[in-house]
Amino acid sequence: MNHLASRLLQVAVLVGAAPLCSAWCARLRAWFQRRQGAGLSRPYANLFKLFAKEDLRPPGSSRVFAAAPRVGFLALGIAAAVLPVWQPAALLRAPADFFLLAGGLALARFALSLGALDSGGAFAGMGASREALVAALAEGPMLLALVAVALVTDHSSLSAIAAATLHQPFVPISAVRLLALGSLAMVALAEAGRIPVDNPTSHLELTMLHEAMVLDYSGASLAWVEWAASLRLLLFLTLIANIFFPWGLATAAGWLPACAAAALWAAKIALLAVFVALLEATLAKLRMYAVPEFLGIAAALATLAVVFTALPWS
Numbered sequence: 001m002n003h004l005a006s007r008l009l010q011v012a013v014l015v016g017a018a019p020l021c022s023a024w025c026a027r028l029r030a031w032f033q034r035r036q037g038a039g040l041s042r043p044y045a046n047l048f049k050l051f052a053k054e055d056l057r058p059p060g061s062s063r064v065f066a067a068a069p070r071v072g073f074l075a076l077g078i079a080a081a082v083l084p085v086w087q088p089a090a091l092l093r094a095p096a097d098f099f100l101l102a103g104g105l106a107l108a109r110f111a112l113s114l115g116a117l118d119s120g121g122a123f124a125g126m127g128a129s130r131e132a133l134v135a136a137l138a139e140g141p142m143l144l145a146l147v148a149v150a151l152v153t154d155h156s157s158l159s160a161i162a163a164a165t166l167h168q169p170f171v172p173i174s175a176v177r178l179l180a181l182g183s184l185a186m187v188a189l190a191e192a193g194r195i196p197v198d199n200p201t202s203h204l205e206l207t208m209l210h211e212a213m214v215l216d217y218s219g220a221s222l223a224w225v226e227w228a229a230s231l232r233l234l235l236f237l238t239l240i241a242n243i244f245f246p247w248g249l250a251t252a253a254g255w256l257p258a259c260a261a262a263a264l265w266a267a268k269i270a271l272l273a274v275f276v277a278l279l280e281a282t283l284a285k286l287r288m289y290a291v292p293e294f295l296g297i298a299a300a301l302a303t304l305a306v307v308f309t310a311l312p313w314s
Contacts, residue, residue, distance in 0.1 A: 068115025079104030127212025
C-alpha cells in the first residue's frame with residue numbers, strides 16, 4: 001500500500017467511523033441498563049435525514065451561525081490528521097504536533113461557541129459560557145499529560161511517541177504513563193461531553209452544556225454538529241489507544257499488516273467504549289460547580305506525571 005494513501009485512509013476511516021463509535025457506546029449503555037437500544041446504523045440514518053432537511057437560521061443571526069458547524073468539523077478533521085490509527089505514521093507529522101491536535105480541538109469548540117452566541121438564544125449563550133469554562137479547565141491537563149508522555153519517550157511527535165512505545169516492553173508499567181493516562185481519560189470525558197461532565201442525551205436546559213449550544217441548529221448544520229461530536233469522542237479514544245497501548249500497529253508495508261492492525265485498532269476502540277458506556281450507565285452527571293473539582297483532579301494527575309519524569313524510577 002502506498003504510504004500517502006495509507007495515511008489518507010487513516011483520516012477517512014476516523015471520520016467515517018465516528019458515528020459508528022457513538023452508536024456502539026449508546027448500544028452498550030442500553031445493554032448495561034437492560035434496554036434494547038437503537039441499531040448501529042441509526043446515527044448514519046439520522047445524518048442522511050438531516051442533510052436532506054432544510055437548514056434554518058434564527059432571526060438576526062449572521063453567516064457565523066451557519067459557518068460555525070462546518071468550521072468546527074474541519075478543525076476536527078485537521079486534528080484527526082495528526083493521529084496514528086493502524087500505523088505509527090500519521091498524515092501530518094511534525095515536532096510537538098500534539099499542540100496541533102489541541103489547537104484543532106480548541107478551534108472546533110470555539111467555532112461552535114461563537115455560533116451559539118450568534119444565534120442570540122439565552123440557553124445557547126449559557127451553554128457557550130459553560131463550554132468555555134470546561135475548555136479552560138480541560139486543555140491544561142490534556143497538554144500536561146501529553147508533555148509528560150513526550151518527556152518519558154524523548155519524542156514530541158504523536159507518531160514518534162507511538163513508535164517509541166511500540167518497541168518498549170509491556171512491563172514494567174511506568175508511573176508517568178499511569179498518571180498521564182488517568183488525567184487524559186478524565187479530560188476525554190469532559191472534552192467529548194460525556195458523563196459525568198455532560199450528558200449527550202439530556203434535554204433539560206438547566207443541565208445541558210454541549211446540547212444547549214446546538215438547540216437552534218437544524219438540517220445540514222445540525223448534521224455537521226452531531227458528526228463532529230462523534231468524531232471528537234473517537235479522536236480521544238484513538239489517542240488513548242495508540243499513545244498508551246500502541247501494540248499491534250503495523251510496522252511493515254502491505255495490505256495484510258495494515259488490515260490486521262486496523263482490526264486490532266477497532267477492537268481497542270470497542271473495548272474503550274465499554275468503559276465509557278459503563279461509566280454512563282452507573283454514574284450520574286455532576287453538578288456544574290463540581291466539574292472544576294473533577295478537572296482539578298485531572299490537572300493534579302497531569303502535573304504529577306510531569307514531575308515524575310525527573311525521577312529515575314518513573
